[in-house]
Amino acid sequence: FGQTGGSGDSSEAELLHLRYPEGAPVRISFDPADPSRAAVRPGVHADALWLPGAGLVLTLMGVMFLIMYFSSQYHASGMALGVALFASIFGLGGAAMLAAGGHNLWLGSSSRSWPVAAGEIVYSAGESSESVSTDDEGNRTRSTTYSTRIVYKYDAAGATRYGNLRHFGQISGSSQEWAGQIAALYPKGQPVRVACRPGDEDTSVLEAGIRPDAWWIPGIGLACLLFALAVGLIVVPAMNDTPQL
Numbered sequence: 001f002g003q004t005g006g007s008g009d010s011s012e013a014e015l016l017h018l019r020y021p022e023g024a025p026v027r028i029s030f031d032p033a034d035p036s037r038a039a040v041r042p043g044v045h046a047d048a049l050w051l052p053g054a055g056l057v058l059t060l061m062g063v064m065f066l067i068m069y070f071s072s073q074y075h076a077s078g079m080a081l082g083v084a085l086f087a088s089i090f091g092l093g094g095a096a097m098l099a100a101g102g103h104n105l106w107l108g109s110s111s112r113s114w115p116v117a118a119g120e121i122v123y124s125a126g127e128s129s130e131s132v133s134t135d136d137e138g139n140r141t142r143s144t145t146y147s148t149r150i151v152y153k154y155d156a157a158g159a160t161r162y163g164n165l166r167h168f169g170q171i172s173g174s175s176q177e178w179a180g181q182i183a184a185l186y187p188k189g190q191p192v193r194v195a196c197r198p199g200d201e202d203t204s205v206l207e208a209g210i211r212p213d214a215w216w217i218p219g220i221g222l223a224c225l226l227f228a229l230a231v232g233l234i235v236v237p238a239m240n241d242t243p244q245l
Helices: 010-019 046-070 076-113 176-185 212-240
Strands: 029-031 034-039 116-134 140-156 159-163 191-197 200-205
Touching (some): 010 159, 076 191, 140 200
Antiparallel strands (some): 116 140, 140 159
Protein backbone atom coordinates (compact mmCIF):
# COMPACT_ATOMS: atom_id res chain seq x y z
CA PHE A 1 0.00 0.00 0.00
CA GLY A 2 1.32 3.42 -1.00
CA GLN A 3 3.86 1.98 -3.42
CA THR A 4 5.40 4.37 -5.94
CA GLY A 5 4.67 3.90 -9.62
CA GLY A 6 8.29 3.75 -10.70
CA SER A 7 11.89 4.66 -9.99
CA GLY A 8 14.87 6.08 -11.81
CA ASP A 9 16.86 3.13 -10.50
CA SER A 10 16.63 0.21 -12.94
CA SER A 11 17.80 -2.22 -10.25
CA GLU A 12 14.55 -1.58 -8.34
CA ALA A 13 12.50 -2.83 -11.30
CA GLU A 14 14.86 -5.79 -11.80
CA LEU A 15 14.62 -6.61 -8.09
CA LEU A 16 10.81 -6.78 -8.24
CA HIS A 17 10.98 -8.85 -11.43
CA LEU A 18 13.26 -11.40 -9.75
CA ARG A 19 11.38 -11.50 -6.46
CA TYR A 20 7.97 -11.84 -8.10
CA PRO A 21 8.36 -13.63 -11.45
CA GLU A 22 5.26 -14.45 -13.46
CA GLY A 23 3.67 -17.69 -12.29
CA ALA A 24 5.43 -17.78 -8.90
CA PRO A 25 3.21 -18.73 -5.92
CA VAL A 26 2.79 -15.95 -3.32
CA ARG A 27 0.93 -15.42 -0.07
CA ILE A 28 -1.56 -12.55 -0.23
CA SER A 29 -3.08 -10.60 2.67
CA PHE A 30 -6.61 -9.32 1.94
CA ASP A 31 -9.35 -7.38 3.67
CA PRO A 32 -12.14 -9.80 4.74
CA ALA A 33 -14.72 -7.04 4.21
CA ASP A 34 -13.43 -6.36 0.69
CA PRO A 35 -11.29 -9.22 -0.69
CA SER A 36 -10.37 -7.16 -3.74
CA ARG A 37 -8.30 -4.95 -1.42
CA ALA A 38 -5.12 -7.01 -1.09
CA ALA A 39 -1.33 -6.81 -0.94
CA VAL A 40 1.63 -9.16 -1.14
CA ARG A 41 3.54 -7.13 1.46
CA PRO A 42 1.19 -5.93 4.23
CA GLY A 43 2.14 -3.23 6.71
CA VAL A 44 3.41 0.34 6.50
CA HIS A 45 6.39 0.84 4.19
CA ALA A 46 8.53 3.90 3.44
CA ASP A 47 6.84 4.52 0.07
CA ALA A 48 3.55 5.19 1.85
CA LEU A 49 5.02 8.22 3.65
CA TRP A 50 5.72 10.26 0.51
CA LEU A 51 2.16 11.45 -0.23
CA PRO A 52 1.16 12.46 3.34
CA GLY A 53 4.61 14.01 3.84
CA ALA A 54 4.37 16.04 0.63
CA GLY A 55 0.79 17.03 1.50
CA LEU A 56 1.87 18.30 4.92
CA VAL A 57 4.72 20.35 3.46
CA LEU A 58 2.53 21.86 0.73
CA THR A 59 -0.18 22.70 3.29
CA LEU A 60 2.33 24.46 5.53
CA MET A 61 3.73 26.36 2.54
CA GLY A 62 0.23 27.46 1.50
CA VAL A 63 -0.62 28.66 5.01
CA MET A 64 2.74 30.44 5.24
CA PHE A 65 2.22 32.35 1.98
CA LEU A 66 -1.34 33.29 2.93
CA ILE A 67 -0.23 34.67 6.30
CA MET A 68 2.67 36.60 4.80
CA TYR A 69 0.46 37.94 1.99
CA PHE A 70 -2.25 39.25 4.31
CA SER A 71 0.26 40.61 6.84
CA SER A 72 1.47 44.06 5.92
CA GLN A 73 4.76 45.56 7.02
CA TYR A 74 2.94 47.07 10.01
CA HIS A 75 1.97 43.68 11.43
CA ALA A 76 5.22 42.13 12.60
CA SER A 77 3.42 39.36 14.48
CA GLY A 78 1.81 38.04 11.28
CA MET A 79 5.11 38.11 9.43
CA ALA A 80 6.77 36.41 12.38
CA LEU A 81 4.19 33.61 12.20
CA GLY A 82 4.88 33.17 8.50
CA VAL A 83 8.62 32.99 9.13
CA ALA A 84 7.97 30.48 11.93
CA LEU A 85 6.05 28.26 9.49
CA PHE A 86 8.93 28.62 7.01
CA ALA A 87 11.30 27.40 9.73
CA SER A 88 8.90 24.56 10.55
CA ILE A 89 9.06 23.31 6.96
CA PHE A 90 12.84 23.29 7.10
CA GLY A 91 12.71 21.63 10.49
CA LEU A 92 10.36 18.86 9.33
CA GLY A 93 12.49 18.17 6.28
CA GLY A 94 15.64 18.16 8.35
CA ALA A 95 14.12 15.86 10.97
CA ALA A 96 12.95 13.43 8.26
CA MET A 97 16.40 13.35 6.64
CA LEU A 98 18.09 12.99 10.02
CA ALA A 99 15.79 10.08 10.94
CA ALA A 100 16.30 8.31 7.59
CA GLY A 101 20.04 8.89 7.64
CA GLY A 102 20.30 7.82 11.26
CA HIS A 103 18.44 4.61 10.44
CA ASN A 104 20.95 3.88 7.67
CA LEU A 105 23.84 4.51 10.06
CA TRP A 106 22.28 2.15 12.59
CA LEU A 107 21.77 -0.56 9.96
CA GLY A 108 25.29 -0.07 8.68
CA SER A 109 26.74 -0.41 12.16
CA SER A 110 24.68 -3.49 13.03
CA SER A 111 25.40 -5.16 9.66
CA ARG A 112 28.96 -5.85 10.80
CA SER A 113 27.63 -8.67 12.99
CA TRP A 114 25.05 -10.09 10.53
CA PRO A 115 25.49 -13.62 9.19
CA VAL A 116 27.10 -13.83 5.77
CA ALA A 117 25.85 -15.91 2.84
CA ALA A 118 27.40 -16.76 -0.51
CA GLY A 119 25.84 -14.87 -3.41
CA GLU A 120 26.23 -13.87 -7.06
CA ILE A 121 25.70 -10.71 -9.10
CA VAL A 122 22.78 -11.34 -11.47
CA TYR A 123 22.33 -7.83 -12.84
CA SER A 124 24.85 -5.05 -13.48
CA ALA A 125 24.02 -2.06 -15.67
CA GLY A 126 25.51 1.39 -16.18
CA GLU A 127 23.24 4.42 -16.31
CA SER A 128 23.63 8.15 -16.79
CA SER A 129 21.41 11.16 -16.28
CA GLU A 130 21.88 14.70 -17.56
CA SER A 131 20.82 17.89 -15.79
CA VAL A 132 20.79 21.48 -17.00
CA SER A 133 21.31 24.54 -14.78
CA THR A 134 20.97 28.21 -15.72
CA ASP A 135 22.89 31.04 -14.06
CA ASP A 136 21.74 34.64 -13.50
CA GLU A 137 23.01 35.66 -16.96
CA GLY A 138 21.04 32.95 -18.73
CA ASN A 139 24.00 30.70 -19.46
CA ARG A 140 23.10 27.02 -19.43
CA THR A 141 25.43 24.37 -18.04
CA ARG A 142 24.95 20.67 -18.63
CA SER A 143 26.25 18.06 -16.22
CA THR A 144 26.06 14.27 -16.35
CA THR A 145 25.84 11.89 -13.41
CA TYR A 146 26.85 8.26 -13.82
CA SER A 147 25.87 5.19 -11.82
CA THR A 148 26.11 1.42 -11.85
CA ARG A 149 23.04 -0.52 -10.72
CA ILE A 150 23.45 -4.04 -9.41
CA VAL A 151 21.25 -6.89 -8.16
CA TYR A 152 22.59 -9.98 -6.43
CA LYS A 153 21.07 -13.28 -5.30
CA TYR A 154 21.84 -15.31 -2.19
CA ASP A 155 20.37 -18.13 -0.14
CA ALA A 156 19.15 -17.37 3.39
CA ALA A 157 16.60 -19.02 5.70
CA GLY A 158 15.97 -21.80 3.19
CA ALA A 159 15.06 -19.56 0.22
CA THR A 160 16.72 -17.76 -2.69
CA ARG A 161 16.61 -14.03 -2.11
CA TYR A 162 17.63 -10.90 -3.99
CA GLY A 163 19.05 -7.52 -3.01
CA ASN A 164 20.45 -4.39 -4.65
CA LEU A 165 22.29 -2.52 -1.87
CA ARG A 166 26.06 -2.19 -1.89
CA HIS A 167 26.00 -0.43 1.46
CA PHE A 168 23.51 1.49 3.56
CA GLY A 169 23.24 5.19 2.72
CA GLN A 170 24.86 4.79 -0.70
CA ILE A 171 24.73 7.73 -3.10
CA SER A 172 22.81 7.22 -6.34
CA GLY A 173 25.39 8.57 -8.76
CA SER A 174 28.66 10.43 -9.25
CA SER A 175 31.48 10.59 -11.81
CA GLN A 176 32.00 8.23 -14.71
CA GLU A 177 35.17 6.93 -13.05
CA TRP A 178 33.26 6.17 -9.83
CA ALA A 179 30.58 4.24 -11.73
CA GLY A 180 33.26 2.37 -13.68
CA GLN A 181 34.97 1.24 -10.48
CA ILE A 182 31.71 -0.26 -9.20
CA ALA A 183 31.07 -1.96 -12.54
CA ALA A 184 34.56 -3.50 -12.45
CA LEU A 185 34.09 -4.63 -8.85
CA TYR A 186 30.65 -6.19 -9.37
CA PRO A 187 30.26 -7.53 -12.95
CA LYS A 188 27.43 -9.93 -13.73
CA GLY A 189 28.30 -13.43 -12.55
CA GLN A 190 30.75 -12.23 -9.90
CA PRO A 191 30.61 -14.29 -6.66
CA VAL A 192 29.95 -12.09 -3.62
CA ARG A 193 29.51 -12.36 0.12
CA VAL A 194 26.17 -11.00 1.34
CA ALA A 195 25.43 -9.85 4.90
CA CYS A 196 21.74 -10.43 5.64
CA ARG A 197 19.73 -9.23 8.62
CA PRO A 198 18.62 -11.97 11.04
CA GLY A 199 14.84 -12.30 11.08
CA ASP A 200 14.50 -10.12 7.96
CA GLU A 201 16.68 -11.90 5.43
CA ASP A 202 15.41 -9.76 2.52
CA THR A 203 17.36 -6.86 4.04
CA SER A 204 20.92 -7.38 2.90
CA VAL A 205 24.07 -5.55 1.91
CA LEU A 206 27.33 -6.37 0.16
CA GLU A 207 29.59 -3.94 2.04
CA ALA A 208 28.82 -4.13 5.74
CA GLY A 209 29.63 -1.26 8.08
CA ILE A 210 29.30 2.52 7.86
CA ARG A 211 30.68 4.06 4.66
CA PRO A 212 31.40 7.79 4.10
CA ASP A 213 28.36 8.10 1.77
CA ALA A 214 26.06 7.33 4.69
CA TRP A 215 26.86 10.63 6.42
CA TRP A 216 25.50 12.89 3.67
CA ILE A 217 21.76 12.61 4.37
CA PRO A 218 21.94 12.90 8.18
CA GLY A 219 24.48 15.72 7.81
CA ILE A 220 22.20 17.74 5.54
CA GLY A 221 19.24 16.95 7.78
CA LEU A 222 21.11 18.18 10.85
CA ALA A 223 22.07 21.40 9.04
CA CYS A 224 18.43 22.05 8.05
CA LEU A 225 17.25 21.30 11.58
CA LEU A 226 19.81 23.67 13.15
CA PHE A 227 18.85 26.39 10.66
CA ALA A 228 15.18 25.96 11.57
CA LEU A 229 15.99 26.15 15.29
CA ALA A 230 18.08 29.29 14.76
CA VAL A 231 15.24 30.99 12.89
CA GLY A 232 12.68 29.89 15.48
CA LEU A 233 14.74 30.87 18.52
CA ILE A 234 16.44 34.04 17.24
CA VAL A 235 14.72 35.55 14.19
CA VAL A 236 11.07 34.99 15.16
CA PRO A 237 11.39 36.44 18.72
CA ALA A 238 13.25 39.45 17.28
CA MET A 239 10.40 40.06 14.81
CA ASN A 240 7.81 39.81 17.59
CA ASP A 241 9.73 42.42 19.60
CA THR A 242 9.63 44.86 16.68
CA PRO A 243 7.30 47.73 17.62
CA GLN A 244 4.26 48.16 15.40
CA LEU A 245 3.71 51.52 13.72
